Amino acid sequence: NAGVTQTPKFQVLKTGQSMTLQCAQDMNHNSMYWYRQDPGMGLRLIYYSASEGTTDKGEVPNGYNVSRLNKREFSLRLESAAPSQTSVYFCASLRANYGYTFGSGTRLTVV
Amino acid sequence: DQQVKQNSPSLSVQEGRISILNCDYTNSMFDYFLWYKKYPAEGPTFLISISSIKDKNEDGRFTVFLNKSAKHLSLHIVPSQPGDSAVYFCAAKALQGAQKLVFGQGTRLTINP
Numbered sequence: 001n002a003g004v005t006q007t008p009k010f011q012v013l014k015t016g017q018s019m020t021l022q023c024a025q026d027m028n029h030n031s032m033y034w035y036r037q038d039p040g041m042g043l044r045l046i047y048y049s050a051s052e053g054t055t056d057k058g059e060v061p062n063g064y065n066v067s068r069l070n071k072r073e074f075s076l077r078l079e080s081a082a083p084s085q086t087s088v089y090f091c092a093s094l095r096a097n098y099g100y101t102f103g104s105g106t107r108l109t110v111v
Numbered sequence: 112d113q114q115v116k117q118n119s120p121s122l123s124v125q126e127g128r129i130s131i132l133n134c135d136y137t138n139s140m141f142d143y144f145l146w147y148k149k150y151p152a153e154g155p156t157f158l159i160s161i162s163s164i165k166d167k168n169e170d171g172r173f174t175v176f177l178n179k180s181a182k183h184l185s186l187h188i189v190p191s192q193p194g195d196s197a198v199y200f201c202a203a204k205a206l207q208g209a210q211k212l213v214f215g216q217g218t219r220l221t222i223n224p
Contacts, residue, residue: 004154031210040120042200043155043214050210058211090154094210099145099202102154 003027006091006103013081013110021076021106023091029101031094032074034058034066036087037105043090049074081110114138115203117215125223130188132218134201137182141203145212146175146186149198158199159186191222 004025013019025032030051035043035058045058049068063085065077078085088107092100116135124130132146142163147155161168161175161184168175174187188195201215 033211035214040216042115042117042216043202043212045211045213048211092154095157099147099157099160099204099212100155102156104152104154 004091004093004101004103006089006106008106009104010107011109013078013108015082015110017081018077018079019081020078021089021091021108022073023075023103024073025091025093025101026072027093027095027101028071029093029095030071032068033092033094033100034064034074034076035090035092036060037090038087046076046089081108083110086110112137113216114141115201115213115215117199117201117218119218120216121219121221123221123223124191126193127190130186130191130195130220130222132186132188132199132201132220134184134186134215135182136184136203138203138205138213139182140205141213143204144175144177144184145202145204146173147200147202147214149200149217155200188220193222193224196220196222 007022033048034046044060047066049055052071067075091103145160146158148158149155159173177184198217200217202212
């Protein structure tokens with residue numbers, strides 16, 4: 001099925017642990033994005049990749065790193081998780097004139 | 112600085128009536144606006160969009176209106192159906208740059224039978 005696939009769907013981390021959220025799209029889109037969704041805050045951009053080999057910071061990049069492994073894959077890494085990073089994370093790729101196609105999200109809890 | 116604002120966190124509407132969701136923006140460089148719908152435990156899905164050169168775009172029961180002078184857009188759903196109950200996000204992007212979308216906080220729409 002065409003679309004954006006995120007793994008894992010759920011994760012619980014202890015403060016200070018690290019993890020990588022995986023995202024892959026099979027629509028041959030150039031641009032990919034990572035957002036976080038928090039209550040009352042909407043969706044905020046963490047990092048994005050306008051094309052393979054490039055990455056840029058978004059609105060809330062602190063505490064995160066990204067890798068655009070190839071055109072299909074864009075991963076988000078938390079090096080030392082903090083409770084403030086408890087959120088729902090969405091990966092998206094750009095579909096021209098229709099905005100983004102989103103994955104189903106990763107619900108992360110940091111305790 | 113919230114560039115896209117949805118000032119109503121929630122809205123409750125009777126089935127069959129009109130639902131009107133509102134969105135305001137501050138950045139005059141925005142030239143393309145979109146509405147997304149989100150169900151629990153799913154990612155947002157594209158609903159309807161409008162370019163800044165238009166003031167109205169219609170797709171079935173959904174119509175988006177854009178008032179550039181007021182920096183305001185609205186989404187009308189007529190008639191409202193129970194399946195329309197979801198969170199709706201307004202989003203905007205500028206023509207120039209990396210095609211980043213800026214989202215509002217979302218409005219939770221509940222359609223009552």
